[in-house]
Amino acid sequence: MERRAQGRSRMDAGVPVRRRREMAAATSGASRCRLSKVGAGRRPPPARVRVAVRLRPFVDGTAGENDTPCVRGLDSCSLEIANWRNHQETLKYQFDAFYGERSSQQDIYAGSVQPILRHLLEGQNASVLAYGPTGAGKTHTMLGSPEQPGVIPRALMDLLQLTREESAEGRPWALSVTMSYLEIYQEKVLDLLEPSSGDLVIREDCRGNILIPGLTQKPITSFADFERHFLPASRNRTVGATRLNQRSSRSHAVLLVKVDQRERLAPFRQREGKLYLIDLAGSEDNRRTGNKGLRLKESGAINTSLFVLGKVVDALNQGLPRVPYRDSKLTRLLQDSLGGSAHSILIANIAPERRFYLDTVSALNFAARSKEVINRPFTNESLQLHVLAPIKLSKKELLGPSEAKRARGPEEEETGSPEPPAAASSASQKLSPLQKLSSMDPAMVERLLSLDRLLGSQGSQGTPLLSTPRRERMVLMKTVEAKDLEIERLKMKQKELEAKVLAQEAADPKEKENYSPTMLRPLARRTVTVAKPLKKAVVMPLQLIQEQAAYPSAEIHILKKKGRKRKLESLDASEPEERGEDCWELQISPELLAHGRQKILDLLNEGSARDLRSLQRIGQKKAQLIVGWRELHGPFSQVEDLERVEGISGKQMESFLKANILGLAAGQRCGPS
Numbered sequence: 225m226e227r228r229a230q231g232r233s234r235m236d237a238g239v240p241v242r243r244r245r246e247m248a249a250a251t252s253g254a255s256r257c258r259l260s261k262v263g264a265g266r267r268p269p270p271a272r273v274r275v276a277v278r279l280r281p282f283v284d285g286t287a288g289e290n291d292t293p294c295v296r297g298l299d300s301c302s303l304e305i306a307n308w309r310n311h312q313e314t315l316k317y318q319f320d321a322f323y324g325e326r327s328s329q330q331d332i333y334a335g336s337v338q339p340i341l342r343h344l345l346e347g348q349n350a351s352v353l354a355y356g357p358t359g360a361g362k363t364h365t366m367l368g369s370p371e372q373p374g375v376i377p378r379a380l381m382d383l384l385q386l387t388r389e390e391s392a393e394g395r396p397w398a399l400s401v402t403m404s405y406l407e408i409y410q411e412k413v414l415d416l417l418e419p420s421s422g423d424l425v426i427r428e429d430c431r432g433n434i435l436i437p438g439l440t441q442k443p444i445t446s447f448a449d450f451e452r453h454f455l456p457a458s459r460n461r462t463v464g465a466t467r468l469n470q471r472s473s474r475s476h477a478v479l480l481v482k483v484d485q486r487e488r489l490a491p492f493r494q495r496e497g498k499l500y501l502i503d504l505a506g507s508e509d510n511r512r513t514g515n516k517g518l519r520l521k522e523s524g525a526i527n528t529s530l531f532v533l534g535k536v537v538d539a540l541n542q543g544l545p546r547v548p549y550r551d552s553k554l555t556r557l558l559q560d561s562l563g564g565s566a567h568s569i570l571i572a573n574i575a576p577e578r579r580f581y582l583d584t585v586s587a588l589n590f591a592a593r594s595k596e597v598i599n600r601p602f603t604n605e606s607l608q609l610h611v612l613a614p615i616k617l618s619k620k621e622l623l624g625p626s627e628a629k630r631a632r633g634p635e636e637e638e639t640g641s642p643e644p645p646a647a648a649s650s651a652s653q654k655l656s657p658l659q660k661l662s663s664m665d666p667a668m669v670e671r672l673l674s675l676d677r678l679l680g681s682q683g684s685q686g687t688p689l690l691s692t693p694r695r696e697r698m699v700l701m702k703t704v705e706a707k708d709l710e711i712e713r714l715k716m717k718q719k720e721l722e723a724k725v726l727a728q729e730a731a732d733p734k735e736k737e738n739y740s741p742t743m744l745r746p747l748a749r750r751t752v753t754v755a756k757p758l759k760k761a762v763v764m765p766l767q768l769i770q771e772q773a774a775y776p777s778a779e780i781h782i783l784k785k786k787g788r789k790r791k792l793e794s795l796d797a798s799e800p801e802e803r804g805e806d807c808w809e810l811q812i813s814p815e816l817l818a819h820g821r822q823k824i825l826d827l828l829n830e831g832s833a834r835d836l837r838s839l840q841r842i843g844q845k846k847a848q849l850i851v852g853w854r855e856l857h858g859p860f861s862q863v864e865d866l867e868r869v870e871g872i873s874g875k876q877m878e879s880f881l882k883a884n885i886l887g888l889a890a891g892q893r894c895g896p897s
């Protein structure tokens with residue numbers, strides 16, 4: 225009788241609905257769209273960890289006389305193994321691929337690894353992990369031999385060829401490849417290219433990328449280059465003889481290949497794709513390996529990290545809030561590959577011998593759990609900051625403090641890496657207005673980029689939009705013009721409204737009684753404590769202004785025009801009453817208005833929550849919102865930015881402006897009343 229131990233239906237039963245939906249989307253390939261860091265607002269599409277199982281053949285001397293394999297392949301995706309609890313049954317497993325004992329190195333590479341390499345050229349990450357018990361063929365699969373090269377040499381050969389083709393003259397991107405090689409030995413991260421470096425630290429930047437500051441990176445342009453660095457470094461890897469494997473890997477070996485891309489034309493995007501090729505150390509049953517002393521200690525570290533790896537996979541599958549990545553160096557490094565941002569493939573190596581039976585079942589169970597893990601690969605793309613001809617604007621003019629901080633790049637900020645990206649380091653010297661792109665709304669950047677591409681596709685000769693300094697200047701000038709017009713419009717509106725208020729008050733005799741004709745009441749109602757106590761704005765009827773021509777410094781005037789007809793609503797709204805009414809018009813010198821705006825801006829940028837509360841229409845809550853926004857986004861560049869504060873509407877911003885601008889302007893200019 226057969227029993228499907230880890231078949232899809234049984235496994236799905238324990239998977240939460242949300243997760244199953246994600247898995248379905250992953251397998252159907254539905255709604256795949258590329259997401260870049262530039263458009264990081266959207267959620268990247270899922271990609272399930274692919275799992276392949278490779279069965280090693282009996283190797284010389286391992287087969288007993290009547291030895292028959294305990295595992296058997298059923299088809300290209302499934303296999304069965306005897307059930308040790310019930311000899312009448314077999315356990316069946318299904319994976320993305322199954323490679324039997326006759327499969328070649330090329331079969332595994334072409335079937336499971338080659339297809340993910342293209343993602344690197346899209347600026348996405350990919351990982352290949354060889355997993356399995358000691359002696360099951362992990363190193364053979366990853367490294368192979370000169371006669372039967374494994375995944376690593378084949379992938380490097382292809383990748384270098386691909387990058388050469390993509391980088392050829394006339395192609396839009398210039399590509400470069402670098403390699404690093406490390407091992408995790410007894411919980412220490414050791415640089416195999418520079419063994420004297422000692423234990424290195426693993427860090428994570430604010431985007432969730434895993435980094436190892438100080439790890440050697442060698443540029444490689446050909447396979448000969450690769451071999452020149454890789455072969456001596458491989459000899460640095462810790463191997464040792466155990467009873468089960470004469471050359472047993474005592475460490476997890478990680479080859480990291482980075483593909484950097486720089487766009488040759490504007491907008492000069494940059495992409496980085498990382499490929500991890502990982503040969504894990506094998507799990508070991510020390511009763512059978514006969515390990516003692518150092519080997520036993522090594523084995524303990526290996527088994528512990530593999531145990532944490534299992535816990536990580538389980539936590540991801542169960543959707544637990546805490547995934548124990550930090551519990552071992554291995555899992556910390558694999559954070560990208562399991563439940564992270566990489567296209568990952570796990571190759572579980574198993575051995576046919578009966579004495580490996582329990583290890584094999586355990587490896588198959590781990591592999592079956594791993595195939596439920598969902599990753600979310602995205603395109604790691606950014607804009608190159610320094611390539612455009614700098615326009616003579618000071619850094620301060622171009623970037624606010626927070627923007628400047630952001631432009632330095634998260635890696636630099638987080639890790640203090642000794643090798644900061646070239647773009648970031650030179651960016652601080654050469655700055656272009658387009659640096660602001662890096663802090664712009666991602667949707668806007670996308671639109672600019674597509675506009676640029678459109679211009680290119682329409683045969684626009686010569687330099688494209690974003691890199692043409694003249695056009696760039698024109699765009700900037702247009703923006704400035706638009707802003708000026710907006711300011712003018714607001715000024716006019718303010719004048720109108722102020723005049724309206726005054727006219728209404730003038731029309732109401734009761735109101736009139738309450739204030740002296742020379743005082744503008746609404747603004748004098750509240751004392752504003754900025755640097756100096758606020759003085760009251762003085763407004764005068766036209767006659768008074770004429771009489772008092774001796775006051776040349778008065779810059780706010782309310783002109784009273786007589787004899788104009790105005791329609792006012794009577795108390796009884798049904799009978800609008802038309803009567804002759806004095807009409808007031810406000811005149812403020814543009815200079816004074818600008819002063820008022822500047823004072824508000826200063827207060828918004830420098831004032832404490834308490835200072836801000838001294839402004840009209842700003843209460844405790846709004847003051848805190850303003851301070852919070854400022855901390856997050858940096859200083860306000862204009863008063864109208866207030867509208868960008870969550871909780872303050874455009875209308876509120878306008879009324880705030882009206883209520884404050886004149887008062888502050890007057891406070892600046894008028895002497896004590």
Ligand SMILES: Nc1ncnc2c1ncn2[C@@H]1O[C@H](COP(=O)(O)OP(=O)(O)OP(=O)(O)O)[C@@H](O)[C@H]1O
Pocket residue numbers: 279280281283356357358359360361362363364365469471472473474504505506507573
């Ligand atoms: N598919 C295969 N075909 C032929 N020989 C193989 C195959 N897989 C493994 N071998 C041989 O089996 C032996 C053990 O393989 P390997 O060293 O790759 O195991 P491993 O899983 O890396 O072990 P460890 O975890 O101890 O390092 C080697 O001699 C290797 O050449």
